[in-house]
Amino acid sequence: MKVGIMGGAFDPIHVGHLLAAETAREACGLDEVWFMPSHVPPHKQASGVSGEERLALVEAAVKSHPAFRSLDLELRKGGVSYTIETVRLLQERHPDVAFYFIIGADMVAYLPKWKEIGELARRLRFIGVARPGTPLDLDALPPEIAGSVTVADMPQMDISSTAIRRRAAEGRSIRYLVPDAVHDLVSRRGLYGVQP
Numbered sequence: 001m002k003v004g005i006m007g008g009a010f011d012p013i014h015v016g017h018l019l020a021a022e023t024a025r026e027a028c029g030l031d032e033v034w035f036m037p038s039h040v041p042p043h044k045q046a047s048g049v050s051g052e053e054r055l056a057l058v059e060a061a062v063k064s065h066p067a068f069r070s071l072d073l074e075l076r077k078g079g080v081s082y083t084i085e086t087v088r089l090l091q092e093r094h095p096d097v098a099f100y101f102i103i104g105a106d107m108v109a110y111l112p113k114w115k116e117i118g119e120l121a122r123r124l125r126f127i128g129v130a131r132p133g134t135p136l137d138l139d140a141l142p143p144e145i146a147g148s149v150t151v152a153d154m155p156q157m158d159i160s161s162t163a164i165r166r167r168a169a170e171g172r173s174i175r176y177l178v179p180d181a182v183h184d185l186v187s188r189r190g191l192y193g194v195q196p
């Protein structure tokens with residue numbers, strides 16, 4: 001079985017994440033994509049919305065896709081969510097699964113700084129998708145890392161969780177930047193300053 005891991009803060013999950021996962025699934029023939037919210041992201045600040053809430057938003061977002069699942073492994077594990085540690089656990093638990101890790105162009109450029117990237121790049125393949133703001137340029141990477149990245153062709157979507165949080169805090173609509181089910185849950189729970 002081929003499984004793509006879509007890791008992120010998902011604060012909140014948005015349509016850019018979902019299209020990245022669907023693009024990767026189709027391009028690489030993945031059987032499933034597991035969306036995995038991080039506990040503490042390795043290199044950025046959390047917004048203050050709990051892991052439990054971020055997971056609930058992910059669950060709402062993936063429910064309608066037969067091949068998408070949520071995975072609470074990093075939230076349960078706690079601490080800083082370094083991918084190498086997560087992947088060791090996943091491969092121990094699922095020895096028959098071929099894992100792929102789906103990332104946007106910003107993260108592709110950042111791969112050389114990931115913890116134990118050499119071992120990680122030997123353990124799985126990355127699937128990189130376009131994202132405005134950072135060129136998706138494998139030639140800029142050391143060859144041993146570039147060799148572990150497959151590029152999947154995705155329309156550029158200039159959407160980020162940061163911009164969604166900012167819009168919500170300003171009282172502007174976030175409808176259609178997130179799936180309807182996520183919009184409903186955000187409104188019901190009054191997250192990110194959205195009024196019920």
Ligand SMILES: Nc1ncnc2c1ncn2[C@@H]1O[C@H](COP(=O)(O)OP(=O)(O)OP(=O)(O)O)[C@@H](O)[C@H]1O
Nearest residue numbers: 007008009010016103104107131157159160161162
């Ligand atoms: N619009 C997008 N297009 C392509 N990939 C994306 C997009 N948004 C996020 N990603 C990818 O999804 C993964 C998880 O992203 P994350 O949850 O941190 O979202 P984010 O929008 O970058 O969040 P924030 O704005 O809070 O930093 C990363 O690999 C990131 O590159």
Ligand SMILES: O=C(O)c1ccc[n+]([C@@H]2O[C@H](COP(=O)([O-])O)[C@@H](O)[C@H]2O)c1
Nearest residue numbers: 007008009038041042081082083114115
């Ligand atoms: O392991 C690392 O060093 C590492 C560094 C940066 C990001 N990651 C992972 O990449 C995914 C996307 O990261 P982010 O910061 O865009 O949410 C998420 O699952 C992170 O845990 C992992």
